[in-house]
Amino acid sequence: MSDKAFDASLDLLRRLNPKKISKNLLNLCRLEPELAEDLLSSVDTPLKIQKCGKTGKSYLCCDYNRDGDSYRSPWSNQYYPTIDDEDQAPHPTAYLRTMEEFANDSFDIYRDLYYEGGESSVYFWDTEDEDVNQTGEIGFAGVVLLKKQIDPTNQGNGGCWDSIHVFEVIPENSGIATYKLTSTVILDLSTSQGMDMFLSGNLTRQNEKKLKYTSASSHVANIGSVIEDTESKLRNMLQEVYFDKTKSIIGDLRSIQTLNVKEDERLRQETLIKKLRQL
């Protein structure tokens, strides 16, 4: 029964106004508290920004860097607000943390090149019994987060982009690894020019790719290029759905040009009568 309720909740969240996803998620958890944990960990909501106490840099928060009410900073590897048992809370093993730092530096550059602003954060976690080492033969998983906001202008033109890329690295023999990726982009646009207009939502795509690796750091490079490709594709899909598709649906709802339905009907009848006369 609970599985059915979980699926029904996801179906509802696929339909209800995506602009209010955080509110609707909370309401579903109130309706059925037993579902709360699963729902909160499987539904993507706009990312929160928090400040790292040690470095003063901002970072992004999601369920993957959360422990209780605190979130681990990718810049200092510490949880904020500070927690009493920092050592007990989840952290990546030593070499994986080195890779995580490399990934954060890499995506910081990627963010600058594509977003020209905004925030990025990368979190890795261990998935195997053995610690990740430099050979790259031990698998791991992670999430890459990117966010950019445009503050509303005086016409109320605002926008926000959140990217959430969850991936898994599965090394195989012979120097090949499988990269499994689930990517979601949450895009929210609005204007109050002449009307209140909210164009908001999210698209999710899954992608899997096999690539060569020579060391653990080549996994970071491979993840980078897989995410770069996927994000570019998602951007094209967003362009298509948000602008082309939605506009054409509006055109089908109401036509600015008169439809001349009556005229068409009269012509059809005339031809019919002519045909009947010819019989």
Add this chain to the structure above:
Amino acid sequence: MTDTTSLQGIIRSMIEDAPPGSAAPLQKDIKTILNNDDSRKVIAEDLKQYHLNKNYKLVKLTDKDFGIISKYNKSGLKYYDPLLKLKFDYDFDQLKVIDIEENGVEENAEINALNEKICDYALQHFPSFYKGMAIQDGENANIVYIIIVDENLNDANFYNGRWQSFYKLDKGNGELTGEITVKVHYYEDGNVALNTGKHIHETNINVDNIVETISNLEDEFEKALLKNFVALNEHQFKNLRRQLPINRSKVQWGKSIRTYKLGQDAAEGRK
């Protein structure tokens, strides 16, 4: 303020956030989550209030004609259609029209004429499933309501769209007030929604120029809406994430990615 944390309040807020054409799946999902048959009544009552007051419901009355459910065309326990001269009821649990009656609807000549003009107007501008109607207020003969609803439901291709316009004319002072709302939902591997609308306020309107005024208002609204799409695309969307980096080539991942940083630092150092 309404209570938003009670069961009824939560269901009401979900119904209000639901996209066009989703009453049936919404009802089924909420019932599954609550796993409780009593929830049917709560959902049905919330749906009814929503359709009576905010989101007027387009329903099929005959093989080719639609009707609208709203608080304005409610008469006793039933709803009536001023064009088809039908009375009908609606079951908000089974989600279907019931008890269609063929007599007992009479309107004065002015309302009849207005209904014909609206019918012509709707025919010229709404290609899909639509209905337009004029209703005289039950108590104040100076007040006339006009409601137009058009739906384009296409679950097979994962999208649904809805247009609603509501107008209230006060013949006494010539004031026309109202609201146009448009909702579009696209949900293939995602959930994308357009919610937009505009309040209307015009003066010097009478039963003779009202349909022409509505036609112009709706044309203007639709043109402005399409223009806003272009603006959101050209300004906001393009400024959030670039299609390609400024040097038009993809990122060189790996250890060499640090050279971007060196380049940046050097550029900043020159400033």
